[in-house]
Amino acid sequence: MRESDSYFGTFDPLDPAIEDLRGLVRSMNRMLKEGGREERYYVKLHGRGPRRGKYISELPLKFAERVDAYIYQR
DSSP states (O other): OOSOTTEEEEEOTTOTHHHHHHHHHHHHHHHHHHTTOOOOEEEEEEEESSOOTTOSSOBOGGGOSEEEEEEEEO
8 A cells, every 4th residue: 555645556667657647637736726726736757676786765667667656736
């Protein structure tokens, strides 16, 4: 079980669903702005896979075999 409430899912780095998710968040932010709300959200991807060299805590997306997507509030 994930510890974060912001976790959305795990994807292949080239999965078109990532862009769909970003578009959904953009639309949500637009509706919030039009409704006079202050909060905004963004998608953050965290690389997952075997570590290479100096990358212990954060794996760059260019080396990731899969990515975890999180939706955070700004």
